[in-house]
Amino acid sequence: MNPSDASDRVLVIEAGGSPRQYAREAWRYRDLLFILSWRDIKVRFKQTAIGASWALLRPLLTLIILTLVFSRIARLPSVGTAPYALLVLSGLLPWQFFAAGLSDAANSVVENEKIVTKIYFPRLVIPVSALAVCVVDFAISLLILAGIFAFYRYLPDWHLLALPVVLAFAVLVSLGPGLMLAALNVKYRDFRYVVPFLVQVGIYASPVAYSTSLVPERWRTFYYLNPMAGLIDTFRWTVLGHGFTPWWPGVGLSLGVALALLISGLLYFRATERSFADNI
């Protein structure tokens, strides 16, 4: 990033712009990505009294409520050898990552309006950094998982090694719709109201408080079109170990849908980002 490196390079500004140039610039702005995430984390710690504890408290309280409602009142069964609370928790953590990631990414560009209208940088940095913050929260909430596993004396097995892969899957699932909504939000603020609705309905449409084995076989293919179904299954398989086996073709289908969403999200974001400063 020394001026002499670049002092002979000529940059051409015109309507349009090439994707290769974009990729190079996005890479050049990687420091900004880290700093924006770091800013959001830091500010949250400074503004809230219990800072990091929120990342723990939120899933913990939801877990207690969901376990009570679904196992005690609705009497939904668990699967295999895992206690019901662990089943719920292993659905809840990826779900909360997705919900937070989606809404933070969706609002990110609008919230950074002041920067967007004054300075150029690849706008992709903004939603990605919002998502990165959620990854940190997710890592913290894994601590609860460890604690509750210890409480139930439940031991995960080698499947746990797949955790980084699942994390990548989770980012993949959230990023596509997040980018799409972030871009739409700039032009149509209506989407601010769409996201909470999606999150609210989605928790029932996704296998958070129940196992996918409860889904009737003839609906199964359709059900896995929801990428969260595949993600939650994979996460369960990873942390519950031998206690849970997903329907792998379904997981593949979910992965495909997530990829398709990511590609369309990226394309839409790229197509609209050049006019962000005009529309915001």
Next chain:
Amino acid sequence: MAFAIKMEGLGKRYRLAHKHKARYRSLRDSIVEGALDIGYATKRLLTRKIPSTRPADEDFWALKDVDLQIEQGERLAIIGRNGAGKSTMLKLLSRVVEPTSGRAALRGRLASLLEVGTGFHPELTGRENIYLNGAILGMGRQEIDRKFDEIVSFADVEKFLDTPVKRFSSGMYTRLAFSVAAHLETDILIVDEVLAVGDAAFQRKCLGKMGDISEQGRTLLFVSHNMAAVQTLCNRAVLLSGGKIVATGDTHHIIEAYTKSWRQNIDLGERRDRSGTRRARLQSIALEDSNGDRSLRVGSMQAFEFVVTVSAEPDAIGKKADLILIVCDRRDNRMVPLYTEWTQSDFRITAEQQTFRCRVAAGLPLVADTYWLTAAVLIGGVNADKLERALEFEVTPSQDFAAGLVLNPAYGQVLVEHVWEQARA
């Protein structure tokens, strides 16, 4: 020597929509308009008479067909009235917005200061904000590490590095923000009106820093309303008006041309940056001295009149009309309000074209400087038309007060007659 910036036919078009005044579009608006477009297209197919697009939207070229080459190491000033396209040009070059037509080629790394302290977060400390702001401006972490001490000492905020910037005074805040940007290693630096803030000493320091930048062979693009700063800093200037370049040349001549353009009467009816219901419209505002001569200069504390012409929609006739003129200083501080409600003038609109006069018998008690007038007309108590910076005029030193001395506005801006006496020892 090679060029630093080359613009060819550069243009930016904005769509002005007459219908919705909402700050952002809602999906419903788009759906409704889409449906209208379809209806319009169908009608056009059937009748083949009406033009191809619905007349609801109006194109507005904020910048049009600009050709300009800036050499490396040049210090170029961009001058023009508000709305002339200066900011648009800077935004295009700094890639915040994309051009509608034409192209611009930039050689080397470019940094722009369109606003001081972009992205500063009030909760974060000075130290943290240096890293944050630096990264937003495009500096790498190592580059900031390397420059950190220099940035801090230039801004003179060593003692407050670990204090959240929300506790900074505005002066400290500005100094820190400018300092980060000034230490960017760039080939081209774009600066927009950032000197409007900060105290005189710091302004001098900033000008010095910008001078250094150009001496190192880097290119500087500078926008300011402060002609003195433009004069000292830049060796070439461009005058923009209505989105086009009207003149280029050495700074002195361009400033002269610009000042002259102010003397001409401006047709306010053409201005686009207005708000209100438009049931009435400000057409012109003039300054008339006690001899009935019109100019854009008035002596401090000398009687004069503002003459305002207003046009009104037919349905506004008979309605109560109020006018408000606010004299603002160059930093947009509202100094003197002149309001028909306060003088309890009960005006009604009686014709489609009307003239109102506001007599300021005691004159403006303001130190000699440039001032702006913000004007608004209200129909039935509702804002019908409002123009910020409707008129720029100069208050000149008064012969009666301080014997015509040029007073420094830094000591205060409001003048009152006063007498000093020394008590006997």
